[in-house]
Amino acid sequence: MFSASSKNIRLDRNTLVATCRNREGQDVTSQLNLDTGLGNKNGEFEAGGQNYSQTARNQTFQVPQTLLSCELQCCDGSWRPARIKLDDVITNDDGKLKFVDPVSSVAPTAATEDNSPLPNQSQLPATNTTFLDRLARTWKMQDMYKSSSNQAKARAVIPIKELEQNAALRSDPGLGQRDYLLKELLNWFKTNFFTWVDTLPCQVCGKKTKTERMLQPTNDDLRFGVSDLIEYFNFLSIMTQAQRVEGHLCTENPSHGHTRFPRYNDPVKLLESRRGRCGEWANCFVLCAASLGFEVRYILDFEDHVWAEAHSDHLQRWIHCDPCENAFDAPMMSQTHHSVTKLLNRQIRYETGWGKKLSYVFAFSTEEVRDVTWRYSKKTKQTMRKRTQYQEGPLAAAMLQINERKRKDEQTRRKLDRRHVRELVEFVSKQTYLRPEETRGRQTGSLEWRRERGELGSS
Numbered sequence: 001m002f003s004a005s006s007k008n009i010r011l012d013r014n015t016l017v018a019t020c021r022n023r024e025g026q027d028v029t030s031q032l033n034l035d036t037g038l039g040n041k042n043g044e045f046e047a048g049g050q051n052y053s054q055t056a057r058n059q060t061f062q063v064p065q066t067l068l069s070c071e072l073q074c075c076d077g078s079w080r081p082a083r084i085k086l087d088d089v090i091t092n093d094d095g096k097l098k099f100v101d102p103v104s105s106v107a108p109t110a111a112t113e114d115n116s117p118l119p120n121q122s123q124l125p126a127t128n129t130t131f132l133d134r135l136a137r138t139w140k141m142q143d144m145y146k147s148s149s150n151q152a153k154a155r156a157v158i159p160i161k162e163l164e165q166n167a168a169l170r171s172d173p174g175l176g177q178r179d180y181l182l183k184e185l186l187n188w189f190k191t192n193f194f195t196w197v198d199t200l201p202c203q204v205c206g207k208k209t210k211t212e213r214m215l216q217p218t219n220d221d222l223r224f225g226v227s228d229l230i231e232y233f234n235f236l237s238i239m240t241q242a243q244r245v246e247g248h249l250c251t252e253n254p255s256h257g258h259t260r261f262p263r264y265n266d267p268v269k270l271l272e273s274r275r276g277r278c279g280e281w282a283n284c285f286v287l288c289a290a291s292l293g294f295e296v297r298y299i300l301d302f303e304d305h306v307w308a309e310a311h312s313d314h315l316q317r318w319i320h321c322d323p324c325e326n327a328f329d330a331p332m333m334s335q336t337h338h339s340v341t342k343l344l345n346r347q348i349r350y351e352t353g354w355g356k357k358l359s360y361v362f363a364f365s366t367e368e369v370r371d372v373t374w375r376y377s378k379k380t381k382q383t384m385r386k387r388t389q390y391q392e393g394p395l396a397a398a399m400l401q402i403n404e405r406k407r408k409d410e411q412t413r414r415k416l417d418r419r420h421v422r423e424l425v426e427f428v429s430k431q432t433y434l435r436p437e438e439t440r441g442r443q444t445g446s447l448e449w450r451r452e453r454g455e456l457g458s459s
Helices: 129-141 148-157 160-168 177-193 227-232 267-273 278-291 349-353 380-386 392-406 410-428 447-453
Strands: 006-012 015-021 027-033 038-040 045-047 056-062 067-073 079-085 090-092 097-099 209-215 245-250 258-262 296-301 305-312 317-322 361-364 369-371
Touching: 006 056, 015 090, 015 097, 027 097, 045 079, 079 129, 129 296, 129 361, 129 369, 129 392, 148 267, 148 278, 160 177, 177 278, 177 305, 177 317, 209 258, 267 278, 278 296, 278 305, 317 410, 369 392
Parallel strands: none
Antiparallel strands: 006 015, 015 027, 038 045, 056 067, 067 079, 090 097, 209 245, 245 258, 296 305, 296 361, 305 317, 361 369
16 A cells, blocks of 8 residues: 555556655655556456556546546457556555565466465455455346346246256256256257357348447447446446447448447346357356246356356255356266265366466355355466465455345354355365366357467367
8 A cells, every 4th residue: 555655646647656755754756657567457457467558548547545447458359447446556665656566477387386486475465445346246246136027037038848848858867856957947048048249240241240349338228237236336337237339340341330239237138138258148147047946156257257156955065057158067977966075076177178277266146255266276376376366364354244244144144154164175175087078178259269368278
């Protein structure tokens, strides 16, 4: 934090300027080029990166909160609102503005994996407003899935009887009847309901387009949001409204103009549009699963992917469901359903198959938020080296505070705590077997898009 010992704080384009007090009590004018310590990681600020301003626009700076806000460009060409509290990443070092020494987030090579040091927790932020904001935003979104009217609209488009009939014909070893229904729902959603979008075909000639720029949202686009979320985070109202409207320009004839692609985040609206990328897929699928009575969690990977988990009463654990990939967590063939010591190493497909280098993975339900990183990562040291945004102890305490706000009764508390204990045992259990489908790279999206995101894996 630098602001407590500084005054006359201002931002001159991308240079932070302040009068800082040194150890002798003298006021010294200091400047810091933010491009030397802030980067853009697919639409989010990256502490320790560089040259964020090259892909930023509409920048603002709020002095009392040291809050830097702007739109950052994503890998797919779209723009995403982003903000960062400069007090979290900049310090006053004897009258000189300096970035807090970042712990390298670059994955170590195999030769250094076991030898390079882990992050020193005392050097990491003990609080991180930007980080907590992201958790709070995502947690608040879960109310949309609990709405009885939203669930009724989802059930109206799901062929429930057909899915139940198909589920009754299944005999997958180790699963219960509700698990079969979940698999049928996942398969229907992928193969019959939702459509992946790289870019939309040209609205005039139907030929290929490219993402060219963001367009102004219409009043109709802006209707689809949740008002309490907008009040909660006005700057990030994009989380529930279609304020991101991509303009896809025809590659054959640019005179055809832009084909509009509103990036809706209202799951009910997505029941109508039935298209999007991983965010839209997970958002809509979670509502569909909840509408059929599944206890479901929305999973947020801080490295830019989202999916779902549903709780299996038969297996007594959370099942990973990725609607984009039609990926379902199969049971351990040689274990009975109640075993937790050698569960399938099911979710490491993101790390092993796609080649993702994970840092933080959180699960959100209407009742709680949990850090589930260790379900999806077995590269413990590599992952710990990337967990540099928050000290582990204060982060756990912050999540506990969030959870206490939602737990209404002692019975619910005991149920969730028992599940969490089983979950923790699962995280520390070792399993080396990988199914072939877990070693595949990502299947959805164009080859160029997947290559740009580094998610081809070895396939």
